Amino acid sequence: MIFGLEFPPIENLVEWPNVFGPEGSWYGFNKIALINFVALAATTVLFLVAGRSKGLVPKGARNLVESGVAFIRDGIIMETVGKDGIRYLPYLVSLFFFIFITNIFEVIPFFHMPGNARMAGPAVLALITWVYFIAVGLKHQGLKYFWNSVAPPGVPKALLPLVIPIELLSTFIVRPFSLAVRLFANMLAGHILLVTFSVLCITLFSATLLALVLPFSFAMLVGLTGFEIMVAFLQAYIFTILAAVYIGSSMHAEH
């Protein structure tokens, strides 16, 4: 309670009861799972509709999908990995669309909950990315991949005892952790911010003098909604580009 402002406990903001399945079970299906499912379904439908339209001139859904795919191909893969990275396009496209759609539910009416404001989604995606870039490294460099990634060539032998633990930590532990935490914390922070201003607006919506402050609070809420749309896009972009950078760095030994 601050100045009569009743802020809900954080559990009420991010935790949702199961739609089916008992609480605490491994298959409990709640709102977050529903959002993830909608991300899958929406992407599938969008791509199917886009793929059905023929002709070389893109229109409608096809235009949207193609600009997304071209953005990932030219803006992310070509800029960070190069031409060899085109074969990872399916992974990065699905990563981008999945994260973006789960994020954008932060501002979609009646949902108002970013799927990635729970640690589960980001953790799973970061884990899959972690496994994927290690697998790519093993495929391209064999078992030498581990040595190449912890001991960059050109480092003096005397420094190796210092460099190896740092690189080991930064490549295999900090990378997935920071990937997951970045996405999760950004979305959670945005969600809490929106909730704060919504609660403020509801509290100020009263027959007292406080109502004079309401327009400012509401304007802030509208502005922050726009800002969060941008953040939702930006975080999807950053997650995808970092995944591309990690995959690209395990394709070739650093030099």
Place this chain on the structure above:
Amino acid sequence: MSMLAQIAYDATSKAEAQAITASGYAGLAYGLATLGPGIGIGYLVGQSVQAMARQPEAAGMVRTTMFLGIAFTEALALIGFVVFILLKFV
């Protein structure tokens, strides 16, 4: 009130006091965590804008690298935010 009850009461109030201090520290931790990344991102974006202004044809590459740098710099602030949540709500 019995002595045992007194002890139990003391223990719970101490826990409450600790919780209050923890939430105070949480705010402090988050405030401190914002400083470095704030300076870092400001410097990074400023330098990127300068680079783009000097060489507009390299703007695409600079922008990509800028976002990467922002992502790495921002991670520290976000870890501060997570610590804040941990201290305040756990």
Place this chain on the structure above:
Amino acid sequence: MLASILATAEAVSTEITQVAETKNPILPTVNEMFWAAVFFLLLWALMKFVLLPPITKVMNARDEKVRSDLQAAEAAESARVSKLAEYEAGLAGARAEAGALLEAARSEGDAERRTKIAAAEADAASFKAEASTAVADAKARARTELTASITDIAVGAAEAVVQKPIDRAAQTALVEDYVNRSGSQN
């Protein structure tokens, strides 16, 4: 006493278990991770085998078409350039030919004009010479006639005056001298 202790202990223990049971808002829950993994992996598989290939196929086809069109345009451009060069070469040849023709015509015309002028001048000169000889003849004839008539008149006049013949030869010389002088004065 005992009951109150027990009650307090129970309250404390329930509080402790409640504290332990409050979920951590940071840690992922198993069910959400399960569903996220299922849906994402499904999306990835679909994307790889069903959704993306038609899109990339058309995009590559378009890129290919753009590239071939560009190449065609470049070929057309180079053809245009060579055509232009050819045309310009032809134009230059034609222009040189025309210049040569013009030059030839001009020199021919010049020569003709020159010969024509020369002929005309020659004509004019001969005409002039003829005319001047005719004039000179006429003049000489006129002069002799004039001399003779003046001599006759003068001699007649003088004979009429002096009533005796006058030496015709001397008078003729006189008249001749006078006519010559007046002719020279003209």
